[in-house]
Amino acid sequence: MEKPAHDHLDALNTVRGGMPRDELLCDLADLFKIFGDTTRMKILFSLFEAELCVHEITALLGMTQSAISHQLKVLKDAHLIDNRREGKTMIYFLADDHVRSIIGQGFEHITEEEYPHEKDF
Amino acid sequence: MEKPAHDHLDALNTVRGGMPRDELLCDLADLFKIFGDTTRMKILFSLFEAELCVHEITALLGMTQSAISHQLKVLKDAHLIDNRREGKTMIYFLADDHVRSIIGQGFEHITEEEYPHEKDF
DNA sequence: CTTTCATATGATTCTATGTTCATATATTAT
């Protein structure tokens, strides 16, 4: 009896071990979901450069104040950004440097990897 | 005339420079969107450990073959995974190590950062 | 305390997307 080209049972057992529990996988997906929106991505890139108030972000992105506020809430709930009040205005800023690293990795994937096109040979 | 607490014009100008063009921001968001789903996250984690055929992934995740195939297509279109045929079966595997790095960064954010709860003092 | 300026939020709407169902394609065996 020859070894099959692809051993199903073996592969399955190998994999079950390294799989994190469902809750963690869900949390991970939820985190990445936050980065999966152009508006939020723009907000984060803006905050890479400087602390900004809501009005400034609204102006920068050319969107309504409401839309921005809603997304700022999403980002804050995910602990990616934080804020402090200064009189009437609310200043937002990056919560930590994980944000930069995560986006940096994604950036590398889409730039560095300019896949060879089929017609290129 | 005193310097205001928060200089709007200055901040805006600082930011406009570092902002990548819209298309790139959109591509970035689209990439992260791929990671923002539990099913796809599970598939990727599975492929961390071993190359797998569709039937195996289907069994591992306890989902329908169709659902898995659809998601495999999404992952492949994003160049996160690739596949090769072995007879009747199709073997899927990770395309490169960007996947590991990106997920790794996300992992750090949600684990390492166990935010201090308000009631903790 | 009323007004104004800055931001937050609830409800609604509209679109995007994950799953299912049915069916198509591809490979191998009979």
Add this chain to the structure above:
DNA sequence: ATAATATATGAACATAGAATCATATGAAAG
């Protein structure tokens, strides 16, 4: 050629989520 197995795919459906609109909250000025 037909059947069986493995995977892919189009259409329909259901839900999630992003933007909008109207309105609420909060701080400061008059």
